[in-house]
Amino acid sequence: MKPTEIKNVITEILESRKEEGGIKALYFVGCGGSNGALYPAKTFMERECANIKSALINSNEFVYSTPKDLGKNVIVCLSCHKGNTPETINAAKLAKEKGAAVIILTWKEESEITPFGDYIINYTFGDNKDIAGEKIICALLVAVELLNQTEGYEHYEEFMDGVGRIDGIVKHACKHVEKRAELFAKEYKDDKIIYTMASGAGYGAAYMQSICIFMEMQWIHSSSIHSGEFFHGPFEITDKEVPFVLQVSEGTNRPLDERALKFLKTYAKRIEVIDAKDLGLSTIDASVVDYFNHSLFTNVYPVYNKALAEERQHPLTTRRYMWKVEY
Amino acid sequence: MKPTEIKNVITEILESRKEEGGIKALYFVGCGGSNGALYPAKTFMERECANIKSALINSNEFVYSTPKDLGKNVIVCLSCHKGNTPETINAAKLAKEKGAAVIILTWKEESEITPFGDYIINYTFGDNKDIAGEKIICALLVAVELLNQTEGYEHYEEFMDGVGRIDGIVKHACKHVEKRAELFAKEYKDDKIIYTMASGAGYGAAYMQSICIFMEMQWIHSSSIHSGEFFHGPFEITDKEVPFVLQVSEGTNRPLDERALKFLKTYAKRIEVIDAKDLGLSTIDASVVDYFNHSLFTNVYPVYNKALAEERQHPLTTRRYMWKVEY
Numbered sequence: 281m282k283p284t285e286i287k288n289v290i291t292e293i294l295e296s297r298k299e300e301g302g303i304k305a306l307y308f309v310g311c312g313g314s315n316g317a318l319y320p321a322k323t324f325m326e327r328e329c330a331n332i333k334s335a336l337i338n339s340n341e342f343v344y345s346t347p348k349d350l351g352k353n354v355i356v357c358l359s360c361h362k363g364n365t366p367e368t369i370n371a372a373k374l375a376k377e378k379g380a381a382v383i384i385l386t387w388k389e390e391s392e393i394t395p396f397g398d399y400i401i402n403y404t405f406g407d408n409k410d411i412a413g414e415k416i417i418c419a420l421l422v423a424v425e426l427l428n429q430t431e432g433y434e435h436y437e438e439f440m441d442g443v444g445r446i447d448g449i450v451k452h453a454c455k456h457v458e459k460r461a462e463l464f465a466k467e468y469k470d471d472k473i474i475y476t477m478a479s480g481a482g483y484g485a486a487y488m489q490s491i492c493i494f495m496e497m498q499w500i501h502s503s504s505i506h507s508g509e510f511f512h513g514p515f516e517i518t519d520k521e522v523p524f525v526l527q528v529s530e531g532t533n534r535p536l537d538e539r540a541l542k543f544l545k546t547y548a549k550r551i552e553v554i555d556a557k558d559l560g561l562s563t564i565d566a567s568v569v570d571y572f573n574h575s576l577f578t579n580v581y582p583v584y585n586k587a588l589a590e591e592r593q594h595p596l597t598t599r600r601y602m603w604k605v606e607y
Numbered sequence: 608m609k610p611t612e613i614k615n616v617i618t619e620i621l622e623s624r625k626e627e628g629g630i631k632a633l634y635f636v637g638c639g640g641s642n643g644a645l646y647p648a649k650t651f652m653e654r655e656c657a658n659i660k661s662a663l664i665n666s667n668e669f670v671y672s673t674p675k676d677l678g679k680n681v682i683v684c685l686s687c688h689k690g691n692t693p694e695t696i697n698a699a700k701l702a703k704e705k706g707a708a709v710i711i712l713t714w715k716e717e718s719e720i721t722p723f724g725d726y727i728i729n730y731t732f733g734d735n736k737d738i739a740g741e742k743i744i745c746a747l748l749v750a751v752e753l754l755n756q757t758e759g760y761e762h763y764e765e766f767m768d769g770v771g772r773i774d775g776i777v778k779h780a781c782k783h784v785e786k787r788a789e790l791f792a793k794e795y796k797d798d799k800i801i802y803t804m805a806s807g808a809g810y811g812a813a814y815m816q817s818i819c820i821f822m823e824m825q826w827i828h829s830s831s832i833h834s835g836e837f838f839h840g841p842f843e844i845t846d847k848e849v850p851f852v853l854q855v856s857e858g859t860n861r862p863l864d865e866r867a868l869k870f871l872k873t874y875a876k877r878i879e880v881i882d883a884k885d886l887g888l889s890t891i892d893a894s895v896v897d898y899f900n901h902s903l904f905t906n907v908y909p910v911y912n913k914a915l916a917e918e919r920q921h922p923l924t925t926r927r928y929m930w931k932v933e934y
Contacts, residue, residue: 304657312839326662330631330676333660335653338806338835345807345859345897349657367835473800473828479665480672490830491840499844501800503817503830508665508694511934512639513818516926517826532672543934570672599843607838607870 281401281413283421283443289399290425293355293381303381304353305333306426308419309342309371313492314359314385319484320574321357321419329427339367343374352379357422359415360384361405363391372396383422385415411447416575438565442572445564449572450579453559457583464552465587468523474500477526477540479507480533482556482573489525489581497596498588507533507540520549525584527577530556531570554580608728608740610748610770616726617752620682620708630708631680632660633753635746636669636698640819641686646811647901648684648746656754666694670701679706684749686742687711688732690718699723710749712742738774743902765892769899772891776899777906780886784910791879792914795850800828804853804867806835807860809883809900816852816908824923825915834860834867847876852911854904857883858897881907 297303306325308318318336325334335347339358350356356375360368363386375382376396384397387405394400401422404413411417421443427433468474474494478486486504494502505514507526518524524544528537534557544551556562556573559580564572589596601607624630633652635645645663652661662674666685677683683702687695690713702709703723711724714732721727728749731740738744748770754760795801801821805813813831821829832841834853845851851871855864861884871878883889883900886907891899916923928934 312836315836315839326664327672327674330660330680333657337653338833340835340863341806341833341860344862345654347654353657365839479668491836496840496843501828501830501844501849503828506665506668508667509639509642509818511929512642512692513823515928515934516823517828518928522828533668535671536667539934543928547928547932601842601845601870601874602838605874607842607866 281403281418283440286401286418286421287425289383289401290422290429294429297353297381300352302353303332303355303426303430305347305349306355306357306423307334307342307347308336308357309339309368310359311339311365311367313488314361314365314368314415316484316488316491317415318357318359318419319487320416320481320571321423323481324420324423324571325427328433329431331431332426339365339371342371343367346374350375350378350380354380355383355426356380357383357385357419359419360386360393362386363388363393369393369396385418411450411575411579412443414575416578417443417446420571435565435567439568439571442564442568446572446575449560449563450576453576453580454583456559457554457580461584461587464584465591467550469588469591471523472501474502474523474525475505476502477505477507477510477524478529478577479536480529480531480573481570482527482529482577485574485577485581486527488578493581493585496602497585497598498592498594507536510540511543515543518544518547522548523550523552524548525552525554527573528553528555528557529570529573530561531566531573533570608730608745610767613728613745613748614752616710616728617749617756621756624680624708627679629680630659630682630753630757632674632676633682633684633750634661634669634674635663635684636666636695637686638666638692638694640815641688641692641695641742643811643815643818644742644905645684645686645746646814647743647808647898648750650808651747651750651898652754655760656758658758659753666692666698669698670694673701677702677705677707681707682710682753683707684710684712684746686746687713687720689713690715690720696720696723712745738777738902738906739770741902743905744770744773747898762892762894766895766898769891769895773899773902776887776890777903780903780907781910783886784881784907788911788914791911792918794877796915796918798827798850801850801852802830802832804832804834804837804851805856805904806833806863807856807858807900808897809854809856809904812901812904812908813854815905820908820912823929824912824925825919825921834863837867838870842870845871845874849875850877850879851875852879852881854900855880855882855884856897856900857888858893858900860897
């Protein structure tokens, strides 16, 4: 769905709630990778919006421990890749029953979840997808439009300019890391644990890399450490053997990531640094660049992951439980 | 500080902001264990409060990527154990400069951070502390009072009854797990990685156990997995060797934890289950019990941790970087 269409979705929702007190909350709901992809949008609301409550909630937690205000003054924006995740379908069903405005981000045009959405936003996916059309940016646009059409967003133009640039930046960056990714795969192919580290709006990309790739697709132990939390506990496991993949973000959070990098350079030996500045993200305006880190990192990782899976002879499609056993 | 005093703090803040548009946001700010301890209060606001924005933010991220609305319509509630954490001091300083109402939860009566707090809430700590006076409950009371004195909170009486019960429940539970803790220590003393798992308002306790105990104080690799996220990636690392400590909570989130338990019982072999129902949490009213899980779990863990540290001959006070090197 194009940015102008998402703009219209928000206009329509706001119009429909005008006489009922407007929109007071925006909940992002999803599981696993679909949860992580909503992280930049949640961060955007937290930092930029004064009058609308927001949260990012796991689908099943949303169903069992539902926010009390769920109702007609709320937008629920769910992410569901193929439209068949039972927990997210239940969350959408509940949101619709309670009268919330339900936006569903999904790759498939028609699926089990679509009847429960008031608005279906189809996102891009797969080889050569348009990065600006991915669920990450779609969720961000929901937040940006909601802010702009209520309180106003002073960096709206810069944000839209960023949306126009991100595809080119990411595709260039993916080429740029190809050789490093091969070296990475050779170096880390036998490791039993690999940590990721990140902060700010791009943290969700580190979370996704840990849980969906290292743990799910490669059966490597992992955890995504927040660079700001690192020095308050986790850093004690640092030594010359333990591998870290560090996202050094561009934007306001950069000092946190650089501090972690400085420490790792001194006390760790096996670190892979993915630096958003090196990868060209700085061509996006400083006022909005924070929110584009996730799209960059999460799309650069697959270059590493492809190389790692080949080197380990462990295809990214291999599962032992997912879709195979009852759970 | 007693509950009635926290009540008065909120009354005074609301009174002072009356002519300036009231309180529109409550930010919880801290690092590491002081961040995790604020998790139940953040969850409380998310679920129970309709009109006040809330978020839990790492101290340094708060300083570098400050929410735009930080100002006189905002309460910032920071947690800082000895009052000397530089990142949290900077966050308090910034909040005060911007005119926010600054509440500082701290163990020490006087410290570097106290000049930057409008209100200092001293919490209990150490052997035989009153559990109802800990930072976890103090932060929750800030949230409960803010909700009750603005929108109203229908379960206020039940919550206060829970505050009256938690100390007895926890002290009984700690005795109850003593033998299990010793067996746990013997079984897991040589493990290189131990996962924790939890969901709901008690998730913060699993986070703290992972980062502050396993990683920081025992140099054991760890990650705190959300029970609802487990089935969307992390569960693929499950096998008969990998150890999990699972918090089965009491309250609305219990089905998520029970589902994880069922899976682990089938596919894992080495699991330690800490069940809030077994440990007596159910005597707290069902309408509020969710928010007391954290206090129970986080205070039962030390019994395990003491036994583990002794068995491993790795004192909980040993550090290689924290307070020892520059970072």
